[in-house]
Amino acid sequence: MLERSIADEVEAAIRAGSPERNLETIKRVTDLFLLSADQFGGEQIELFGDVLERLIKTIELRALADVAARVALAELSSQLASVKQAPPSVIRRLAQHDEISILIPFAIFCRRFHHSGSRF
Secondary structure, three states, X not given: OHHHHHXXXXXXXXXXXXXXXXXXXXXXXHHHHHHHXXXXXXXXXXXXXXXHHHHHXXXXXHHOOOHHHHHHHHXXXXXXXXXXXXXXXXXXXXXXXXXXXXXXXXXXXXXXXXHOOOOO
C-alpha cells in the first residue's frame, strides 16, 4: 500500500508538471525514506531509489535555469550522503553530478569516512 501511494504521488507530480509540486514531493519522499531507512530491506530501498531518481531527472531539467531546483538537489545530497541505506543508484547519480553544491556532500562524507579508517 505504501509503495503504491508513493509511486502514485510521484507520477501525479510529474504529470502535473508543476515545478513546486515536484520539489515538495522530493522533500516528502526523502523525509519518509530518512524516517525509517535503517529498517528498509532491499526491495524498499530499490523502490525509493526508483522514485527519487525519477524526481531527480525531472528536477535536473529545471536545475539548468532554476536556482530553487539546484538548492533542492543539494539539500537531498546533504540528507542522503551519510545514510548507509541510501539507494545506491541515487547516491551514484548525485555524487557524479556536474553541480558542485550537489556532489560536495558526498566528497566530504567520503573524506571523513576514509580518515576514520572505516571500510565499506
